[in-house]
C-alpha cells in the first residue's frame with residue numbers, strides 16, 4: 001500500500017475540504033441540512049472552510065469568523081454531529097496519514113463536541 005502524505009500545504013487543505021463536502025453532499029442525514037434547510041452557497045462556503053482549516057492546521061490565521069452562531073439555528077442533534085465526524089474521519093483516513101492528520105481529527109472532535117453541547121443546552125432551555 002502506498003504511504004499517504006500528511007497535511008502540509010494549501011493544496012492538501014483543499015483536498016481535505018473538497019473531499020469532505022463531497023461526502024456531506026451525498027449523505028442522507030446531512031445533505032438536507034446544508035442544502036434544504038441552510039441553502040448553503042458552496043462557492044463561498046468552501047473558501048471559508050479552506051481558511052478555517054488552514055488556520056487550524058497550518059497556522060495561517062486566515063479565518064477570522066465566529067462559526068458557532070451559524071450553527072445554532074440548524075435542526076441538528078447528536079446524530080448529525082456523529083455522522084459529520086464519521087465522514088470527516090473517513091476523509092482524513094482516505095487521503096492523509098501523520099501528526100497533522102491526527103491533529104485534524106482531534107480538532108474536529110473537540111469542536112463538534114462543543115457545538116453539540118451548546119446547541120443541546122440552548123434547545124432544552126428554550127422549551128422551558
Ligand code: HEM
Pocket residue numbers: 030033034038039040041045048049052065066067070071074076080081084107108111112115
Ligand atoms: C451537524 C454538523 C454540522 C452541520 C450540519 C454544519 C452546517 C453548517 C452550515 C449550514 C454552515 C453555514 C454555511 C453558510 O455560511 O451558509 C456552516 C458553517 C461553518 N461550519 Fe459547520 N456544520 C456542522 C459542524 C461543524 C463542525 C464540527 C465544524 C468545525 C470543526 C464546523 C465548522 C464550520 C465553519 C468554520 C463554518 C463557516 C462559518 C463562517 O462562514 O464563518 N461545522 N456549517
